[in-house]
Amino acid sequence: MSPGKRRPSRPGNTRPARKKEGPRKPPAVDPARRVAFDTLQAIRTRDAYANLVLPELLRERGITGRDAALATELTYGSARLRGLLDEVIAACADRALSSMDGDVLDALRLGVYQLMRTRVPAHAAVAATVDLVRATAGSAVSGFANAVLRRAATDDEQGWVERLAPPYETDPIGHLAIRTAHPAWIVRAFAEALGDTGTELAQALEADNTRPEVHLVTRPDALNAAELAALTGGEVMPYSPYGVRLDAGSGDLADSEPIRQGLAAVQDEGSQLCARALAEVPLDGKPDRRWLDLCAGPGGKARLLGALAASTGAHLDAVDTAEHRAALVREAVDGLPVTVHTADGRASGLSPGYDRVLVDAPCTGLGALRRRPEARWRRSPSDVADLTRLQGELLAEALRLTRSGGVVCYVVCTFHLAETEGLVGEAVRTSGASRLDARPFFPGVPDLGGGPDVQLWPHRHGTDAMYCALLRKP
Ligand SMILES: C[S@@+](CC[C@H](N)C(=O)[O-])C[C@H]1O[C@@H](n2cnc3c(N)ncnc32)[C@H](O)[C@@H]1O
Structure with missing residues (x-):
């Protein structure tokens, strides 16, 4: 049994007896569960994102401390484990x-999540969900x-x-x-990319269910990582020379001084490493003059590349x-x-020669x-086909805009082979570009x-699952 879970002792008799007479007033629902429910409802009915809606609702309703922590665990956990x-x-x-x-289904999801993954006693989880x-x-x-939850509480x-x-x-996939x-098609995509259906596949899937650390990036022209670590109480990152990591639970970072002053920003270490790799590839001795970021919004990598270009x-x-x-991007x-x-980016009007x-x-x-948390249940295999078409066209245009001897860095935040190796292999075949060994540009x-x-x-790395290919234009 994982930590924090308990086998309910007696699933029956979960509610105190109530008087029968008179119309019942709707029960008071505690604020943490209500906000979790409202967020799940927004995800389902408005395609909302939990990480945007929940903080907003917590702020609006003045929910803080333990209630906010419970609401966050219930919302993210229920959305993820749907x-x-x-x-x-x-x-x-x-x-x-x-x-x-x-609405009933969302409430039941919250209830079953509490039964399976929290220390909330089974009778309280059932009663609170029935009230909801x-x-x-x-x-x-x-x-x-009540009947569904009592059955769910039996194991x-x-x-x-x-x-x-x-x-x-x-x-193993099922x-x-x-x-x-995880949806089975995503498990299959993991297995194909890792070449594994055993221990490593399970580790990779479990990592998806773990809250990530917060990574910051410096503006290298203004601050080094050690200075940023000292200002934020974080730790210098293991691989990126510009990165600092903070605990997963770090509070509202928008208020932190270096971020308000534009000296640092939140950015996963993997993104930092990919942008740096592009800047590090040696060219043919000619000076660097023109760099291009063809898909720049919201500007995380453009900020780092802009400072390195400077x-x-x-x-x-x-x-x-x-x-x-x-x-x-302009702000960043x-x-x-x-x-x-x-x-x-496929028809930007910019002139070649980058x-x-x-x-x-x-x-x-x-x-x-x-x-x-909700993303895995929103995506479908048909998204892959739509996106690979666009990715291929953008990469072909990037190669066209690059000067002879110049370098293209193709990056995606996925491991699906159709979006990564398959797509790059095809681009190399049709363009005649050469594929560089990217690994030396990720030192350490x-x-x-x-x-x-x-x-x-x-x-493996504590970063998002970023893919990076480096191509040299012949
Ligand atoms: C993965 S995000 C880029 C993230 C960004 N490089 C960063 O580090 O912050 C992809 C971006 O491509 C943009 N995009 C989508 N289709 C595009 C197109 N045809 N041409 C240019 N940009 C496009 C989207 O608006 C989105 O901002």
């Missing part, structure tokens, strides 16, 4: 999930919710996984999909197709030798699932595999 929670609910209900009211159902969906369904998480998942020995709460006397053009994203690169363009080009292409984001980073491209992993 697949497993739904399997349990389906096994405990006398009707199909698809015929259930969405009564307050949000009405009394008529509260008996149904713990491990027991439910044993009952519901196919055996690991005959179907088993891990249930056990680690130190070599180069100028960076930064392109994004979305005006609001381009506006964020304030004071640096960077010009921001709102344009489609020394270094970054294509940080739109992708499925499978490499950052740990940051976005262990476990980079057989190359030539680099795939970073949360479970």
Whole structure:
């Protein structure tokens, strides 16, 4: 049994007796569960993002301290484990999930999450969830919710996984999909990229269910990592010379002094390493003059590249197709030798001849699932086909805009082979570009595999699962 979980002693008799007479007042729902419910509802009905909605609601309702911590755990946990929670609910209900009211289903997800993963006693988890159902969906369904939860409370998480998942020995993908709460197609994509269906696959999937540390990046022209660590109480990062890491629970960083002054920003170490790799590749002796970031919004890598370009006397053009994203890039690169363009990177109108080009292409984001609890249930295999078309076109245009002997760095925050090796292999075949061994440009980073491209992993490197390929134009 994992820490924090308890087998409920007696699932029955979960509520105190109530008087029957008179219309019932809707029960008071505690603020933490209510805010978790409202966030799950926003995710389901408005395609909202938990990490944007929840902090906003907590602020609006003045929820802090232990209540805020409980709301965060319930929201993120229930959104992330949705697949497993739904399997349990389906096994405990006398009707199909698809015929259930969405509000009832969200409340049940919160309830089953509390039963499986928290120290909340089973009777309290059931009672609080039934109150939530009564307050949000009405009394008529509260008996149904009570029955489902009482059945769910008859076993713990491990027991439910044993009952519901196919055996690991005959179907490792299906088993891990249930056990680690990932859609099976994503588990398969992990297995293909890792070349493993054993221990490492399980580790990679578990890492997705762990809250990441917060990484900061300095503006290297203004501050070094040791100075930033001293200012923020963080620790200098193991691989990026510009990075500092803070605890996963670090509070509201927007208020921290170096960030307000524009001397630092939040950026995963993997992103820092990829931007740096592009800046480090030796060229053919000609001076660096023109750099390009073809998919720049919101400007994380453009900020770092702009500062590195400044130190070599180069100028960076930064392109994004979305005006609001381009506006964020303008803010991020304030004071640096960077010009921001709102344009489609496939037809930007910029003239060829760039020394270094970054294509940080739109992708499925499978490499950052740990940051976005609901994302794994939103993506579908058809997204991959749509995105690879766009990625291929952007990479082809990047190569066209690069001068002979110049370098293109193709980066995506995913490990799906169609978006990574498959796409780059095809671009190399059709363009005649040569693929560089990217690993020497990630100095000190262990476990980079057989190359030539680099795939970073949360479970190996503590970074997002970023992929980086370096191509030289002939
Ligand atoms: C992965 S994000 C880039 C992240 C950015 N490099 C950073 O480090 O902050 C991809 C960006 O590509 C932009 N984009 C999507 N289609 C594009 C296109 N056809 N041309 C240029 N940018 C595009 C999106 O608006 C998004 O901002």
